[in-house]
Amino acid sequence: MKASDVATLDGVETVQPDYENRDILAGYASDLLSDVMAHAPEGCLLITIQAHGNTVSVASLAGAAGVMICNRRPIPDDMIAAARAERLPLFRTARNQFEMSCLLGGLLSARE
């Protein structure tokens, strides 16, 4: 599935729409940025509540294909600007990390 397919999911809001539409190959749910940096797989959707600019740096350095902010946390403008500069899709949902992971996991395995 593509990043643009994530954007069409029910209850998912696209916060930063100017992005490179990459394939979503996996998911990675974590709020520890060092952990994301070390273990997030290339092409994953990062599922996190860390709504700040450094999350974008980490996602980009780790090669993530997108970032999903959970629990409808407020997203500061500098984070949106950083995501735009990296052409990284930034989404937001009211779901928590577990619920979002289950949803994405189901979609990824259905398409295998």
Add this chain to the structure above:
Amino acid sequence: MNRGLPDLSVERSPLSLVEMIYSTPIREVMTGDPIAVRRSETMRAAQELMREKSISGLPVAEDGRLYGIVSIHDLILTIQSDQLDQPVERHMTDHVVTLEEAMPLSMAIAYFGKYPFGRFPVLDARQRLAGILTVRDINVTLIDRLMRDVTRYESMLESEPLPGLAFTRVFHARRHDFEQGGKASTALKRHLSDHRVRRELIKRVAIAAYELEMNQVVHSIGGTLSFDVSPERVGILAQDRGPGIADMDLAMTEGYTTADDWIKSLGFGAGLGLPNVKRVADEFYLHSELGIGTTVKAVIRLDTGKENGA
């Protein structure tokens, strides 16, 4: 001579192709909404339609029900016997071999190998005509998939770094300046990708640079991060002005952190920073003095280094 399709058996084919032909339903490959003639129309009408639409096999169907197919061969026989004005029903091929749209593409490939036909009508679950499948349709799908796969494999192949890889730059980090944190590592990563350094090497460099950069933002009162890139290696030197590390062994222990709750709430201070750097680096050096500052040097070799670690 019938060359048919190449052998796409599971044992002899690349995995990506096997997966593709077994998981793709014929529905996604066939040409849907096929043009058809009715049984009562003339062979001349069929011929006109086939010429106009450049098709070599015309299904005979009414209200979705398939009765037969008019092939070029049927048409030639009709022309030879001068019977073009007779109804299609008398010259079409009945007893047509069909496929179903939910079948995997592998089944269609097997059919093309087994029968001498150039096309098969495809029926839906209610046995109504849903489309036509030709070797051309399969070729288009296979080529499209191959293009995507080969593009992906090519990007994974080792390529020579471009000239201009050598790069030296110094960045300054300020205490708790989270807004700028990550800028230096991102610049370094971009330079390496622009010069076609292998992805797994870039990932290791990115981990080391980012952890060292954020260490300065999170823990130090400020410092510098210097990058020195040559075709052989990436050197990262992080020097700060304090406060210094009290216990070096603890600092190198995974999970140990001196970060406060605010830092942790931002996702930092997991106690993984320096251990992460050491894990990905080919050379690692740490020196710290309380009240003076900390120096960390990490080298990632671009020629011969750790093959894993990222």
